[in-house]
Amino acid sequence: MNKVIMVVIDGLQYQVASTQMGYLNHLVELNKAAYYKVKSELPSMSRPLYEVLLTGTPSSVNGITSNDIQRLSTQKSLFHLTKENGMRNAASAFYWVSELYNRAPFHKVEDRQQADETKPIQYGTFYYDDFYPDSHLLLDAEVLRRKHDPHFLYIHTMGVDNTGHIYGSDSKQYRKAAINMDSQLAELIPAWIKEGYHIVITADHGMNTDGTHGGTGNDERDVPFFIISERVKPGYHEQVIPQLAMSPFICKLLGISPSEAMIEYDFSGIMV
Template identity: 20%
Template sequence: MFKFQISIYFLLVSIFLVYNAVFFNLFSYKQANFDTENNKFEPPVAQNSAIINGRLILVLIDALRYDFIFESNVAKEKLRMPFVNRVIREQKAIPFKLIANPPTVTLPRLKALVSGIIPEFIDILWNFNTTYLAEDNIIRQFNLQNSPVIFYGDDTWLKLFRPNESFVRYEGTTSFMASDYDQVDFNVTRHLAFELEQTDWKVMILHYLGLDHVGHIEGPYAPFNIRRKLHEMDEIIKKIYSNLNRNDLMLVLSDHGMANEGGHGGSSHMEITTPLLLLSKGLFGSKFTYADDQKFNSLIENIKEKKQIDLVSTLSCLFGLNVPYHNKGTVFLSDLTEYFDKSLRNYSLEANCLVRNWKQLDRLLDLGQHEIELVRMLDKKSLADAEEFLKIKVESKVKVENIKSEQNKFLILLILIMFMLLFVYAIDQSNSRPFTNPFSCLLALLIFLSKQTFIKALLFTF
């Protein structure tokens, strides 16, 4: 019995040491991040590095599936979003698909959209309850450039940022009741008429929740309400579009899709695949026309896929901003600017964007001594090749990081299991001799000292 107790002691102490080593590691990792937040952000880039000089309008429709908005082989009178269909046909809008990382829930997806970050196990463990976005992001970059941002919609945004510092005007809507399909959207739309007349903002963000609510309760095949909400959204897009200036860029997008069974959160194809539509009155030249149905259907069936985290670097480039510090996405300019009106193309600005994205990712991930190769490709005017080169370099780095993260996850799990075994043992001991057993006292102390992370890890893992 005595020998057994000694070995338990030994086990306890070693677990305690490993536990502390791991969490000290994680803690210092986070500390390093906060340090960069406070001190090492770069000054804003020069104003004349913007490819687009107009305004940016983001219309985020929560849980908008790509098949809701991109409809092929559908008779005109049966289209759910006839205006969207028309502008794509007329080359006034360019469609993409954005692939989101799971979990397909709103908060992490919004973080990915505005900052290009992929939360790892460690981040989730450490930030279990924090909604506030400590990482650098595009709203912050617009603010640094003195470009006023206005926001109306899902109040998650107001928790993500410090609204008084980030937005010149804003109002949040709460998704308090999922059965509310209309009021929650009306509370966004009622600001439109006023805001479309104002000239003091550079960026307008709208986040509509009604469609998501329908999806949660009735699913994506609800015969009446899905069509009704999509039609309402189509009218809103039309209204905003008709008020655009020639150089404005409007984006219609979503944070995540919707499962065939309704709702979201998982990693099914329809949940992770989201639509992105870029609309403008004057930016895109008429390189192609899709008047005939066959061409149009083939366009819709072959829409290019990008990653959700790639959007923020691309927008930063287009609007002449620094790519957010913690971004892990890469720009997709070449697939976009090929649609631009020839008079608006400026290759040196586009190449410059890619170099900025490279420098930012190199600082974050250490891409090695390859910048010279990138510059050589850019000198040969092969923007697409250079983009692909950057993408491959980043993906291989992120893969290594993921393996490390998996190893950490395994270690933490192992420690948790040992903790639980000891817990059971300690309870067993204290039952026979309450408060006299040194193991149970020590264990209770350990659990008390580390309870916050312990509980977080426990909640997250199971």
């Protein structure tokens, strides 16, 4: 079955994911998941990196160069590609994702809940407050999954990023936010595995000790990449993966061709 759940944990630093996310690392230790480090694109800001993750194109190509650019993407995203290939897709995500692929600007009343198979994102639940609880967001996603059975489900949480901005990455609050996210995923992942999904868990960018991101430091650019799939060799991998590899890799998992703008990368452990 070619179905993928992609979880993007906004603002999750690689080092904190490695030391605080006990359940996900447990799966890696037991050879039930693979773990890589990803080097994010620049600028290490949210909206530009949503576009990178979903279209496999850098800011110099796609033009989404800052958080303040409010317009539809000009690139083919994973949503466009799945729709073109007769697949269903869904997203439970921050409203900037809706603005990139369905409509800009975002209308709170009209766009929070979406169900339109003619749009790139066919089914969606979108939030607009940074402090929207991750527990609610994950439940929104699970409702979409059970109701619409999407081939590609995109889940994007904000709690870790919001906590990092308030307290910085070297804080008990930030580490606790990562632990809480790990615990909430631990409630859902076993069912996803049982139902045969390929599961990808990553982040857009990291976080520095000042509670910011956008620059070139490792704290801001190094993010985790967990993969639960029989098509990837489990365990810890030393190879650092470019973030541009994400979209074409997910296309492989889905069994569809990448867009012409995507660049396919070969990295260790891939058996697709």
